Amino acid sequence: MTDSVEEFRLPDLGEGLTDAEVLSWSVAVGDRVELNQVIGEVETAKAAVELPSPFAGSVVELLASPGDTVPVGAPLLRIRVEASTDGPDPDEPDSDEPDSDGTVAERPPQVLVGYGPGAPPVSRRGRRRDVARPDAPASPPARADAKPAARREAAARGLDLAAITGTGPGGVVTRGDVLAHAAVAPDAGADEVRTPIRGVRKRTADAVTRSAFTAPHATVFLTCDATATVDLVGRLRESPAFAGRHATPLTIVAAALLHAVDEQPALNSSWDDDAQEIVTHTTVHLGIATATDDGLKVPVVRDAQELSLPDLAGSIAASAERARTGVAAPAELVGSTISITNVGVFGVDAGTPILNPGEAAILAVGAIDDRPWVVDGELTVRKVVTLSLSFDHRLVDGERAGRALASLASTLTDPVPVLLSGT
Known part of the structure; x- marks a missing residue:
């Protein structure tokens, strides 16, 4: 039996994801790789993912370059797998030997679960760089230790990571290090900076554009007194039940939204254009819009309506942190049925959020500030917040949206009755 050359194909990395962008390779042509060794990193619509090798052998050819968008099932690289020392199998044709008619038998490619042969070709953003052949004498340069x-950022700016000093744990290069390096790098005289549209930002742009032009958006606003909510959060943080759970006003907002969904189920629905049906979801998978270095991500708290208030607080905090640090798996970032975006953390009072594709509603929570407010006919200072509810007008009419927003405001003004009811 002779050596064989196997293709490593892009696996199905998550629910509904059809392609991924190659971020970097950890190997070069001629490198020896072991089974399950990380050989590169790709970015899906939701997260960066490391790729383990399904073969042990030597790298023959890299078929995609950083920046390429590769469909699921397409080949990424070729690895030469050494022949077994146990001898050839007489019943198995050798992939390198011609048949009687002079043709070479094609060996079916080994694929991992979720792979699919026969995928379309790689979509290029530019001409693929030439790669060295296996007999190339040069050794590959050491790969700089850097976050995705x-x-x-370095690839977009054409910077060499090896020339950048890392300030992260263990000297790892962070995005801030790249930006700082770029700020002091010599300027070639250009009066503009061009950044390729790729990764999470590209997919976010595609999603919001599709949403804006397929679902008829409408938004309603309501400002309310959230003093009782702020006071309650202060007491919850001192409760043993919330130890390590990071209670915030967003916790109460999420509980209030779940209560509003219970009253107005249309908020938790979607429009199936192909089947011409309205799908009302019986469970709430709550999306939490989270700003990250890579762009906007929406981690999902699944079956949120089943969680106690402490568990809801803990799940929101944990999901957002996993998204921010880039460790959330793609499956953790898809499947939400309704979402919350907290623009108040940036000091913003209100906005008109765009729906996540497939969702009927999204709630924006503004900054909670001290403002003049009338209580029992007297002017006083209270903690005040503005809520913005955007909705798909095919699924939610103005009356339902207005009632839902009024319910949300009522809960934030006096949260205890709703929380005691368990909804």
């Missing part, structure tokens, strides 16, 4: 966001 730093690699993307």
Whole structure:
């Protein structure tokens, strides 16, 4: 039996994801790789993912370059797998030997679960760089230790990571290090900076554009007194039940939204254009819009309506942190049925959020500030917040949206009755 050359194909990395962008390779042509060794990193619509090798052998050819968008099932690289020392199998044709008619038998490619042969060709953003052949004498340069966001930023700016000093744990290069380096790098005289549209930002742009032009958006606003909510959060943080759970006003907002969904189920629905049906979801998978170095991500708290208030607080905090640090798996970032975006953390009072594709509603929470407010006919200072509810007008009419927003405001003004009811 002779050596064989196997293709490593892009696996199905998550629910509904059809392609991924190559971020970086950890190997070069001629390198020896072991089974399950990380050989590169790709970015899906939701997260960066490391790729383990399904073969042990030597790298023959890299078929995609950083920046390429590769469909699921397409080949990424070729690895030469050494022949077994146990001898050839007489019943198995050798992939390198011609048949009686002079043709070479094609060996079916080994694929991992979720792979699919026969995929379309790689979509290029530019001409693929030439790669060295296996007999190339040069050794590959050492790969700089850098976070995915730093690699993307450096690639976009044409910077060499090896020339950048890392300030992260253990000297890892962060995106901030890349930006700082770029700020002091010599300027060639250009009066503009061009950044390729790729990765999470590209997919976010595609999603919001599709949403804006397929679902008829409408938004309603309501400002309310959230003093009782702020006071309650202060007491919850001192409760043993919330130890390590990071209670915030967003916790109460999420509980209030779940209560509003219970009253107005249309908020938790979607429009199936192909089947011409309205799908009302019986469970709430709550999306939490989260700003990250890579762009906007929406981690999902699944079956949120089943969670106690402490568990809801803990799940929101944990999901957002996993998204921010880039460790959330793609499956954790898809499947939400309704979402919350907290623009108040940036000091913003209100906005008109765009729906996540497939969702009927999204709630924006503004900054909670001290403002003059009338209580029992007297002017006083209270903690005040503005809520913005955007909705798909095919699924939610103005009356239902207005009632839902009024319910949300009522809960934030006096949260205890709703929380005691368990909804």
